[in-house]
Structures are given as C-alpha cells and as structure tokens.
Amino acid sequence: MKKAFEDVMSLFLGNIGGILLSLPIAILLARLLGPSDFGVLSLLLSLRDIFCVVTSLGLGRAALYFLARGREEKGYFSSLFFMRLLFGLIGALIFFSASTFFEEYYGIDRFALYAKIMSVDVVLSGLFSFFLYSFNGLSEFKRSAVMNVFYNFLRISSVVFVLLNMGVLGAIGGYLLSSFVTLILSTYFLSDLLVFLVDRLKVREIMNYSISAYFIDVSHTVANLVPLTILGLFGSVIVGYFSAAWKVASVISLFLGAMNAVGVQRISSKKSSKERKKVARKLTKYVVYLSSFFAFMMIPFSSQVINIVFSESFAPASLPLIFLSASFFLKSLSAGAACYLLGTGKPKPVTKSLLISALLAVLLSTVLIPSEPLLGISLVFLVVSCVYSLMLSFTVKFISYKNLLLRSLLSGIVTAVVVKLIVQILPTVPSVILGGFSGLFVFLTMLFLLNGLEEEDIELFSDLFEAVRKYFHLT
Template sequence: MSSNLADIANQSTRGSFILFLGDAISTIVLALGSILIARFLGPEGYGVYSLTLAIPAIFISLVSLGIDSAAVRFLAKFKSEHEFARSISFMKTSIVFRFIVAIAAWSICFISSNILASYLLNRPEVGFYIKLSSSLILFQALFNLLYSMSVGLDSYSTGSATKICMSLVKSSLAPLLVFIGLGVAGAVLGHILGFVVATIAGALAIYLGPYKNLKRFLRDCGEYENGFIKNLKLMISYGIPLYLSSLILLLVDQYRLILLAQSVSDFEIGNFQAAGNFATLLVVLSTPIATALFPAFSKLDPTGEEIKKTFQYAVKYTGILITPAAFFTISMSRILVEIVYGHAYSMAPIFLSLYTIVYLYSVFGSIVLDNFFSGIGETRINFKTTIVYVSSFIPLSVILTYFYSVVGLIASILVSSILKVSYGLFVAKRRLGISIDPNNSIRILIASGVAALSILPFSLNQSIPNYVSLLMGGVLYLVVYMTMLPIAKALQRTDITILRNLFQNQGVLKPVAEMLIKYESSLIERMKRQ
C-alpha cells in the first residue's frame, strides 16, 4: 500500500471510528426510547405514530436538493486546498438557502395536513398529528445540513455530539410525554424537541469551532468570499443527481408505509416498524464507514490503480463487519424481539429475519458503491442505479404486498436491491475497470454462515432463558466467526499487515484491534505450518 493510500485509509479509519461512536451511542439511546414508546403506545398506537412521521419525512427529502452531499464534498475539498473564503461563503449560502426552502415546505405541510391524512394515509383522524409534526421539517433539515458540514470540515466529534444530543432529548422526552397521558401527540412532540435542541447545539458548536477558525485563517491570508449565486450553482449542479437519487429512495421508503397502510392492519405495520428498529443497529456499522469513504474516494485518481485497490479493500472490510452482524441478527431474531418488545410483537421476528438479508449484500459492494460513484464525481450513475431499484421495486411491491402482505413487501425490497447492486458492479467494471473479488465475498459468507449454524441450539431452544441464549450465543458466534475467517481464507497475511497499519494510530481502538489481529495472525501462522 502506497504512502498516499495509507494516509487516506488512516484518515478514513479515524473518521469512521468517531462517527461510529456517535452513531452507536445515539442509535442505542434512540432504540431504548423507541422501545419505551412502542410499549407505552402498543402496536396500533405505534403504527399511527410511524405513519404520522412519514409525511414530514417526505417533505424533508424534498428540501434536500443535494446540498448535504455537496457540503461534505466541497467543504472537504476547499479545506484541503486552503481556500478558506470559499468555505465560509459556501457555509453561509447553504444555510440561508436551506432555511428558506424548509420554511416554505413547513408551511405547505401545515396547511394541507388534513388533506394528506385523508387521501395519502387513508386516516383522516391523524390530521392533527401531521400538523403538529410539520415543524420537524425545518429543524431536521437544518440538523442534517449541520451534520454534513461537520463531516466536511473534519469536525467529526461535533457531528457525533449533536447526534447524541438529539437522541438523548428525544428518547427521554417522548416516552415521558406518552407516559403522562399525551399519547401519540406526546411521542411526536418529543421527537420534534430532540431535533430542535440538537440543531441549536450543532449551530453553536460549528460557529464557535470550525467557523471561527476559518475566519481567523481568512484574516491572515486576506482572501475574498464568493457570491451567493455562484455557490448555489456549484452545490446544485453537483448535488442534483444525488438529490434525485436520495429523493426517490426516501419517497420509496414512505411509499412502503403508505402501501402497507392501504393493504394491512396497524398491528402488522407496528410489527414491521419494530423489526426495522433492530435493522437500524446494522446501519450503525455501515453508515460511518460509508460516510468516511465518500471523501476518501474523491481524493484518488479514478483511472489509477490505487482507487481499484481501495474499492476492493473497502468492499472486503465492510463485508467482514456487516455480514456477521446480519447473520447473527437473522439467527437471533426471535430472542432479540422477545427481550426488547415482549410477546406482543409476534410477527416482528420473521419480518426482522427476512429484512436483514439485504445487509448480506454488503459483501458484493452494496454499501460502498454509492459513495464510490459520488466520490469520483459520477453522480449520474447513482441516479441510474436508483432507477433500476425503483423500476423493479414498485411493480413487485404492489403485486407481492397484495398477495403476501408485509412478507411480500420485504421480498420486493430484497429482489430490487440485488438488481441495483448488480447494475452498479456492471457499470463499475465496464467504465472504470473496477470490480470486487468474488472469492473474498464467498469466503466471508462461508465464515459468517458457519458461525450462524453454531448458535442454532441457542436460537431454537425456547427452554433456555432469552438473556442466557443471547449472551452465550453471542460469545460463541464471535469466537467461531473469528476462527473461521482465516480457515475460510477470508483473512490472509496481507490483510493482517493492512489492518495493523490502519489501527496503529487509532487511540482507544488500537488495543482491542491489536488483540483481535494477534488472534487472527496466530491462526494464519498455525495453518501455514501445517
């Protein structure tokens, strides 16, 4: 690995770890809050709560316009090129423009809340809840932008801290307001207040930290800021393909709930959402990696050999992390649901097991591909892969949901997702000569699959207490998986060297990583001697 590639890898690893900590803590806190909300509201109330938040989520997706992605790319680019004036003007432009658009969307949602409840959700009685939740559009839109700015400015700790702040406020206030008798309205209000507090805290942190530092550098070098229109053209021209992709996918996510609202009961929707809450735990592993890879790919020559190696390493190591987590979740779905939600959510385990299959696609590049294309500037390919997904998902979901309810919807997600990944790999190979190593993918699946088989006695035996099964099964799974990695040749000597270099300057992460690396290294050496 060249020194340039090593530097980029180390920076990405550091950023991934900080973002992972923030995501992990916030997700755990949000999960605990969601569990309390789900228990206090019950399946039907939780289903209404989920449908209510679907409406502002649609509007939030509409106001993005790709500015969040542009903030990460251009703030990182300007900072690396020491163009401090452009960084400052870009920040001002993006905040002002986001505020104007979000206010407009908030007004539309507030005024049309009863119409949306009646004709979009087929539930006129939730009009008040939609009106209440409409203010979420402004604050969550600003929160998302501030988080992207912190990543682009290498202020990862600020982004993580604001996420944790949001989760703490939401997860404490929302269940409390439900508990004292406010019901669904209390849950919605607590959700909103979480973003209000976090947005204010994030704005202050960026202003007092990165922004003031940029101002100080600007005074020293005497540069001038760019105009509003010039910055706006820059961010929109880059972000529009990404915006269209993310907009379509976000709308599809809400379409899924709307489709369920038209076809299945609130009880089934509540079970599906409960299963989705567990699936977000896997996002905690994947999102920080994907976020850190975005600027990493943008620093490399798309036609060079380094980016080919980086792509393969990214797919492999992402798969090594995500695939075993997915297999474990599939195997332990019943136990996880019963521990957290009790027996009331009786359909959630099968929904969770099926839905989690989509994370197994990580070994084929599902997590890396989008950020790879965005990083090298090929945002139109992102849009085309999205079209492949949507064009297959919509007809499949209508048919399969009609016949098989929630299970049919999940099946349509799985089929459409693998078609999207296949198209992305095809384009990467044809245009850029970049591909995954299928042998690595198969080896990781084998190692994870064997580990999953080893814990079946715990997952299937209902006479063992759930907590005992989860603890003992988790330990056994980790040991078997770590042992199978070198046996299946998913990890080899070159990987050990790379991983040591990646984690040698990672602070508190280094001791844990070194312990695992030593174990893997000893197994590899023992196998070599035999």
C-alpha cells in the first residue's frame, strides 16, 4: 500500500508542478494576449488535441496496459511506437491541409497560418503523451512526473516570445519548443525498449485492445473539446473567457488525474477480484473528498478568483468557473468505477458511457450555446458530467456512491459557509490564507463526524507523509 502511495505522490507532485507552472503561464499569456488572442490560442490547442486523440487509436492506453503486465511484455513497445508515429504524421498532414477551412469556418484572420504551424505539434505532442503512458505502464511514475514538470517549465518560452511582440505565433512557438525537447528526452529514456522491428502478431493483439480504448479517448475528447470549437463560432473573446475559467477549474482535477493514472496500473497488477474492488473503493473515496473540497472552496469566490488571477477584463469567466467546478466534482464520482473497468480489461462499459456523453455534449452544444454562449457551454459540461457519472455508477455497484456524495456535499457546504464568513469578517490577504486552513480543518472534521473517515484512513496521512519524505529524501 505504501508503494502505491509513493507512486501516487510522484504523479501528484508531478501534476502539482505542472499546474504550478502551466497555470501562471496561462495567466501571463491571457494577460499579455488579451481575451481575443488568448481565445484564438485556446481554439488552436483544442483543435490540436482533437487531432492528436483522433489519430492516437488508443495506443497510449494500450502501452499502459501491455507494459503494466510485466517486463516480458516490453517487446510490444516498438510496435506501439511506430504505429503511433505513423498515425501522428497522418494527423498532422490532415491538420495542415484543413488549415484554410478552419480560417473560413471561424472567420479569424491569419488562423490558417497559425494552424499550419500548429500541425507540427500534432506529431510532437501526440508522441510525448504516448511516452507518458509508457512511463506509467513501466511503473516509472517519478520519471513521468519529472517529464511532465519539465514540459510545463519549457512552456515559459511562450511567454518570452509573446513579450518579444511575436503575439500568437510566439505562443505557438513556445508550445512547439517544449514538445520537441521533452520528446527527445523521453525517447532517450525509453531507447532501451526501442528496436526497429514491427511484429505483425503483436500489432494484431495491440489493435484488439486499443480500438476499445480508442473510442474512450475520442469520446472523452469530443465531450470536452467539441463544445469549445462550437463556442468559437461566437467569437474568440468568448472562447478566451471560457478557457480562463477552465484553467482555474482544472486545479480541481489535479489529484484526480494522478489517482486515475495509478489506479488503472494498480488494479491491473492485482490478481484477486477482492483486491481490485478495494483499490477502486479507496480511489473513489479519496478523489471525491478532495474534489469536493476544492470545488466548495472555489464556487463561493469565483468572481474574486477570476479578477485576482486574470483581470477585470475576464470577469464574465466567473460564471463558467462555478459550473465547471461542480462538473469536476460530479465527474470524480466515476473515478474508481472507470479505473476498475479499465484495469480489469473491460473497457466497453466505459466506452459506452463516454460515447453517450460525447453525443449528448454535441447535441446540447448545438441547442444551448447559440442562445447564450457562456451559460450554454457551462450547462453542457454540468449535464454531461452528471449523466456520465450516473451511467458508470449503475455499471459498478459495489461502491457506495450515495454515502460519498452526501458526506461530501454536507462537508463542502459547511466548509464554504465557514470560509465565506471568515473572509467577509477579515477581508484581507491573511484572512484568505486563514480561511483556507480553516476550511481544510472544518472539512476533515465534518467527514470524521459523518463517519467518512475510518481508522485506516487516519493511517493514510502517516503513509503519505512518509511517501513525501522518501520522495524528497528528507531526514
């Protein structure tokens, strides 16, 4: 169990490092570029991510699955790598060819030029994401975390290029630079697994697994990014507002991403059904508690957070921030169920839930966004997250979702009220810090009173501290 905590802590600290670097960079880019150009950049990145996922064929998840099965499975890596490279090049070519269409579709000046340059990152970013999956499959979580932090650190170059009056082109150049350098380093670290051979039998076995995983990635991407591309029809400024809210709300998914990555790997490595279910229950429990804490600390102060983090020119972003915080909280309920199904080699229920969510997201986007763009896209994410979690909860029934939800809601509401009172009584910067610590204390106390914490959970804090100490080699 302690080994699992060390793995989680590695990814957790890697994600923290990534957030601590990427969020300030996004804030600086938003301030320097303004809502309109920041919206253009966000739209380009969304299109890039869509093409990366569409051409991935689920090979990243396949790498995680096959490499997690043991060292004897490492022969699959070369076949996986060359397949991912080939499809990445195809995606980049299509993206480049479609650049003129994008400019006509959105009516944004120079968008075709931006898209042609960004097409290079379809290959670079796609391969880097594939390597991160591979590191996690090999249980090299610390290296995965370091590469994630380094990638986000190199994105500082985007800010430097923008400061040199290069505008959106400079921001794109920074993304290309960070993807290229980290890709070279990742290739070096995994070079011992790379042989210039492609095994046809392995390719067939890989495809049998990756196709189901592919629909998971595509559906997830459609549900998250297609609404944003539809929002782009109503102006890049609106996209800039929503992207700003998304950057802040993504802090809530910080621990969720780390736990999910480790959860699939740990469940895959367990031999008995009882052990797998135990991991899934624990995973859901901690992700829901942490997500609810951050959500209820974010929702009451949405307008203040946006004004402080960005500027008053981004004030409309406070509305989607509220809805996105609630959406991430609802989505956390499905964390354990999704990891359990993927870790036991049963991706079809997850695929089905995501496909329905993706179709629902597209349908709702076409209905809600045209009438009221910001409110419409916010409602889309809230409804889709709720439906997705409900579908998975009916599939994996051994997790006590109702108790987790009620405890989280009660604890979160009480915490939000207490923190709000503290900040209003003492409206200063120290009061915000005091409110944060008070909120954490109140939240944990409420969970304890509601029987949300067991003796085994109390021991968790000791294990986590030990993992942190060992991670940093503290004495």
